[in-house]
Amino acid sequence: MIDKKLLKDYFWVFLFAIFIIGSLSLGFKPGLKVYANFSQFFLEMITFLPLMFLLIGIFDVWVPRERIEIHIGHGSGLIGMFWVILLATVQPGPLYGAFPVAYVLFKKGASIRNIFIYLGAFSCMGIPMYTFEIGFLGLKFWFLRFIFSLLVFVLIGVIMEKYVGKDFKVMEVK
Amino acid sequence: MIILIFAATVSIIISFIADKRKTSEGLKRGLKMFLNLLPTLLTVLFLVSVFLYLIPEKAIMEYLGTGSGFLGVMTAALVGSISLIPGFVAFPMAGILVSRGVSYTVVAVFITSLMMVGIITLPLEIKYFGKRAAIMRNALSFFGAIIVGLMIGLFL
Numbered sequence: 006m007i008d009k010k011l012l013k014d015y016f017w018v019f020l021f022a023i024f025i026i027g028s029l030s031l032g033f034k035p036g037l038k039v040y041a042n043f044s045q046f047f048l049e050m051i052t053f054l055p056l057m058f059l060l061i062g063i064f065d066v067w068v069p070r071e072r073i074e075i076h077i078g079h080g081s082g083l084i085g086m087f088w089v090i091l092l093a094t095v096q097p098g099p100l101y102g103a104f105p106v107a108y109v110l111f112k113k114g115a116s117i118r119n120i121f122i123y124l125g126a127f128s129c130m131g132i133p134m135y136t137f138e139i140g141f142l143g144l145k146f147w148f149l150r151f152i153f154s155l156l157v158f159v160l161i162g163v164i165m166e167k168y169v170g171k172d173f174k175v176m177e178v179k
Numbered sequence: 180m181i182i183l184i185f186a187a188t189v190s191i192i193i194s195f196i197a198d199k200r201k202t203s204e205g206l207k208r209g210l211k212m213f214l215n216l217l218p219t220l221l222t223v224l225f226l227v228s229v230f231l232y233l234i235p236e237k238a239i240m241e242y243l244g245t246g247s248g249f250l251g252v253m254t255a256a257l258v259g260s261i262s263l264i265p266g267f268v269a270f271p272m273a274g275i276l277v278s279r280g281v282s283y284t285v286v287a288v289f290i291t292s293l294m295m296v297g298i299i300t301l302p303l304e305i306k307y308f309g310k311r312a313a314i315m316r317n318a319l320s321f322f323g324a325i326i327v328g329l330m331i332g333l334f335l
Contacts, residue, residue, distance in 0.1 A: 017225075018218055018222060018225075039225075039232045042231055046224045046228065047221075053180065053183070054220075055213055057183070057187060058210065058267075059209040059210065060187040060190060060209065061209050061212065062206055062207065062208035062209020062212065063191055063194045064205075065209075066201045066204050067205070097266070099265065100294065100297045101303055101304070104304060104307045121316060128295050129291065134267075137267055137270035140180050140274075141270045141271055141273060141274030142270065142274060145335065146283060146335060149330070149331045150290070150331060154295075154327050157323035157324075157326060157327055158295070161319045165312065165315065168312075168315055174309070175307055175308060176306060176307055176308075178306045178307055
């Protein structure tokens with residue numbers, strides 16, 4: 006029996022493959038051009054992407070996440086901010102992955118400002134992501150985006166703290 | 180890119196010398212992540228291939244290139260806010276777009292809004308933070324992403 010999840014994940018890829026094979030055998034021009042684009046991009050990616058993911062896996066096992074989490078909530082000022090950004094940077098992932106952690110931060114007594122700074126840092130920063138950003142867009146692009154996004158999400162944290170007021174709560178969602 | 184490949188290889192070797200078991204665990208995790216993302220990556224690469232075929236280079240330059248101005252930036256911000264593409268797929272895609280004439284500003288706005296703004300995940304965000312805070316955070320992040328892109332445009 007074929008794995009259902011695999012079938013679902015590769016559904017579109019499967020359709021594209023049929024389209025490409027069809028175009029190749031019928032000599033369908035637009036299909037051939039799309040295929041030329043695709044194969045160029047694919048070859049570029051496949052030569053080093055696996056290696057980068059292996060690097061990320063290695064990074065994952067060596068970073069002591071628990072040791073950073075201990076410091077969260079201690080001090081709501083600049084030191085607290087430093088720790089939430091550091092925590093966010095070693096946990097790559099999509100924004101919605103940060104919501105449950107934001108709840109934990111709230112429970113542990115992190116300031117409202119730092120909770121929103123954490124959300125910004127979690128979504129924008131991430132050491133594993135940096136390898137991709139530098140690799141595909143260059144060191145200068147990475148550096149500029151790092152600096153400006155840092156300024157922007159710290160500012161957002163400050164504004165949010167003023168805007169939501171003191172009775173702000175992060176709810177637990179199950 | 181060559182430096183990265185070199186750095187990755189060296190790190191893996193050092194890690195292996197330091198701790199064999201940890202390293203094989205890490206390699207397994209990395210491989211699993213790659214395999215999990217592979218279908219998404221292939222799908223996005225295909226869609227980009229179709230997009231680049233359908234839209235001639237001239238039009239890309241005009242609407243998303245350096246001179247595209249307000250329209251290009253707004254398009255990038257809107258598309259970035261709505262899409263849910265993992266960064267590991269978005270960066271390769273951004274690299275392709277830059278090589279085909281899309282400006283760094285547009286790409287930076289797209290990537291930053293992709294990461295910070297989540298229209299699709301907004302209902303979930305509201306459950307955690309309440310309507311007021313969630314909408315405000317997304318609105319601020321939307322404009323924040325545009326500012327980040329414009330600032331990068333000043334230097335690149």
